Amino acid sequence: METVSENCAHGGVQGVYRHASAATGTDMTFSVYVPPKPSGAILWYLSGLTCTHANVTDKGEFRAVCAETGITFVAPDTSPRGEGVPDDPDGAYDFGLGAGFYVDATEEPFAANYRMWSYVTEELPALIAANFAVDAARQGITGHSMGGHGALTIGLTHSSRYRSVSAFAPIVAPSQVPWGLKALGGYLGNDEAAWRLHDAVALIEDGARLSAILVDQGADDQFLAGQLRPELLAEACADAGIDLTLRMQPGYDHSYYFVSTFMADHVRWHAERLG
Numbered sequence: 001m002e003t004v005s006e007n008c009a010h011g012g013v014q015g016v017y018r019h020a021s022a023a024t025g026t027d028m029t030f031s032v033y034v035p036p037k038p039s040g041a042i043l044w045y046l047s048g049l050t051c052t053h054a055n056v057t058d059k060g061e062f063r064a065v066c067a068e069t070g071i072t073f074v075a076p077d078t079s080p081r082g083e084g085v086p087d088d089p090d091g092a093y094d095f096g097l098g099a100g101f102y103v104d105a106t107e108e109p110f111a112a113n114y115r116m117w118s119y120v121t122e123e124l125p126a127l128i129a130a131n132f133a134v135d136a137a138r139q140g141i142t143g144h145s146m147g148g149h150g151a152l153t154i155g156l157t158h159s160s161r162y163r164s165v166s167a168f169a170p171i172v173a174p175s176q177v178p179w180g181l182k183a184l185g186g187y188l189g190n191d192e193a194a195w196r197l198h199d200a201v202a203l204i205e206d207g208a209r210l211s212a213i214l215v216d217q218g219a220d221d222q223f224l225a226g227q228l229r230p231e232l233l234a235e236a237c238a239d240a241g242i243d244l245t246l247r248m249q250p251g252y253d254h255s256y257y258f259v260s261t262f263m264a265d266h267v268r269w270h271a272e273r274l275g
């Protein structure tokens, strides 16, 4: 693991690191904020379309509340990158580079590198555990948009590992919206069973459970009706008896002005559950 930068912030250290990933076959860059008095608890933050680790690191406003609560905050990239990594054939923003959708691709030419599920659930946690003073028994996961989809699907699948799950403006049912149809089809082909493992609403319909989920959603989000559709998550959680707190936030859009506004609420919510 190579240190790209380390800066003192709120009494702790905001780091950016790079390593050669076996999962993706590329170098991967991620950021870690270590607060001044780490409790050991880790909060994973998965970013959305077009993002790297840098968007939330620069604009997420998580450091003050992480310093206050002792949470270590980890932000991975959203896809493999580098020479030879295939991208969307038309260079579109919603597939390929910056748009890994937190799946292990089975379709060519993406299968070799686009293995963000394995990267985020196995390889990076092991690297973090080996290099930082963290307690693997106290992990929570959150994310924004495509990263909210990742947080929900990973949290629902590994519900004993991630003790708290939340999301900002998540894609809740990728099998039912254009971003998801393109991504799941492109990475996983026509395998409907594989799609259901990467769709939070389908996972809940198929029996996955969490005790509680916190979701914030801007009511003026330009992607609300077409891509995000939080009402589908609300219905699935109501049917399954999952305690979903879905907060529609009037006036807020999809941007980091929205994410940063509610970031402290989410970090505190995780800190309460992670101890």
Ligand SMILES: N[C@@H](CCC(=O)N[C@@H](CS)C(=O)NCC(=O)O)C(=O)O
Pocket (backbone or CB within 6 Å): 047, 048, 049, 050, 051, 055, 093, 144, 145, 146, 254, 255, 256
């Ligand atoms: N660029 C896209 C929008 C993509 C977008 O809104 N991405 C969100 C995540 S889904 C984001 O966080 N973008 C980066 C940023 O705001 O820093 C468009 O042209 O419609």
